[in-house]
Amino acid sequence: MRPAVKKIDEIYAPNVLEAQKMRYRAAECGFAEHFGTLGEHRFFSAPGRTEICGNHTTHSRGKAFAASIDLDTIAVVQPSDDGFITIKSEGFPEEKVSVDDLDVKEEEKLTAAALIRGALKGFRRNGYNIGGFKAYTTSKIIPDCGLGSSAAFEVLIGTIITHMFNNGQIRSATIAQIARFAENEYFGKPSGLIDQVACAVGGFVAIDFKDDDMPIIEEIHANLSDYHHALCIVNAGVKYGDFSKEYSLIDAEMQEIAEYFDCESLRQLAIEDITLNIKDLRQNFGDRAVLRAIHFFRENERVEKIVHALKNDNFDGFLSSVRESGDSSFKYLQNIYTPSDVRHQPLSIALNVAEDALHRKGACRVHGAGYFGSMQAFVPFEDIQQFKMKMEKIFGVNSCHVLSVRSAGGCEVIF
Structure with a gap:
């Protein structure tokens, strides 16, 4: 499965659609205010996640069941030819990372810059194209509830790179693995892969980690509302x-x-x-x-x-x-x-x-x-x-x- 291109009314429920459109417009304004201008641009979204079964099994190569949720992090993105990824997240300082400087920075541990740099390195070492862009992000993912806000940010960066520089042809599972690489090796957190897979793939998903490098991912099509x-x-x-x-x-x-x-x-x-x-x-x-x-x-x-x-x-x-x-x-x-x-x-x-x-x-x-x-x-x-x-x-x-x-x-x- 590869990251999709979705119409806005395909990912948000009718009762919140207008509010979400206003949110995207506000993000456009935030971009223009921070960077000074807004030219041709694109929108991206990555959801949070919830683990449903498989509590602390993944490090022992077990199985897990998870789902993406209807809270997400979004980005307004504009291409840039200055050789940098520059991201301003609402409520946080700007992060600026050179696409040509991909070494681990100890002083960046536990920062968004580390996740960005790690993602760039992950794509490059896998033979994919990378490039610069400017982005303004906002998030509705509730903090302190284990809903995968870091994983959503990582997957968002990977989805942007996939669509902007690789024609959308990188598999969601690969984006998830690169996201974990960034979190483990650059951010400094020894996480498993369940968060990133759930955020990247979407819906209900079963994951078998017997082969940690090539986990078996199965999408399970179900709708909670059908069961009231x-x-x-x-x-x-x-x-x-x-x-x-x-x-x-x-x-x-x-x-x-x-x-x-x-x-x-x-x-x-x-x-x-x-x-x-x-x-x-x-x-x-x-x-x-x-x-x-x-x-x-x-x-x-x-x-x-x-x-x-x-x-x-x-x-x-x-x-x-x-x-x-x-x-x-x-x-x-x-x-x-x-x-x-x-x-x-x-x-x-x-x-x-x-x-x-x-x-x-x-x-x-x-x-x-x-x-x-x-x-x-x-x-x-x-x-x-x-x-x-x-x-x-x-x-x-x-x-x-x-x-x-x-x-x-x-x-x-x-x-």
Whole structure:
């Protein structure tokens, strides 16, 4: 699949279309105000994402299920022949990167400039054309909720380069891999690939990372509204913090189990290897590592169950697997709160309130990497207002965001 060219009314719902058109016009004004003039230009969009199943499986070459969402980052783009990519993002300083200086800059780590430079290097080392442009970007992706704002920005840059310098002929999967390269090697964050794939491809997507260099990506065609459900993301009030130690321990403990069997990753094993050797594994690595390995294998199975359910119009089966995934994350993966701070468990509270509000309908689970308090729920249309009221009574106004799944990934947008 390659990044598409979409009409604006193909990617935004009718009830928000006029507001989105005004947003694009405002971005044009922002471009002109910042750069002094606006000549011939083009529009681009990349959505955020939500992980639905496959919690912390990708580093062990597991399976995942995700979707793009109807919140995006957009860009007004004008070609430039000065040899630079210059990007002004609303609310942030301008970033300017030379297309001829693609070495890693330590002082740029964790900056947008690093992502831009890394993307340029990724395209060039894969034999693709690169060039300069000016862009003004704005984003509607909610921060601190694990909705892939960094991945959307990376995919946006890749989509622009693909359309402007490569005739739109680079596969979405390749754009995602280049985006991850930029984030890992230049930005300095050891992320997996699920965020970038979901943002680049769009819609519901199943991903098998058995071969990390060539993951198997399958688009699953389904529409939440056909089942009268909405996607809700709840921010339980904890800002995204530095949980890198906790995240690295998840990967490290799974890796310890794999290495016990002289394997590079858990994907080379079966759950029977764990159960048949559970006594030795507990003695050598502790109970949590064993539980996390069990979660890995069961989560892979749940991804397959979710795909099968949606392909066969079995939404109850989909919801059941989502609930099982959340239950496994809480009990076995254990990424709902940090052991060093058991006094504060906002995500545990959010899950409890959500389960009570849903009355055994829908589904809820931890969202994304965990620890920092973002929860995902699939809520029946008739219960949305009540669900939102109950969540916001606990976590504050605008803590519950009602979203939908967007079918388009990174794309050029035509008015």
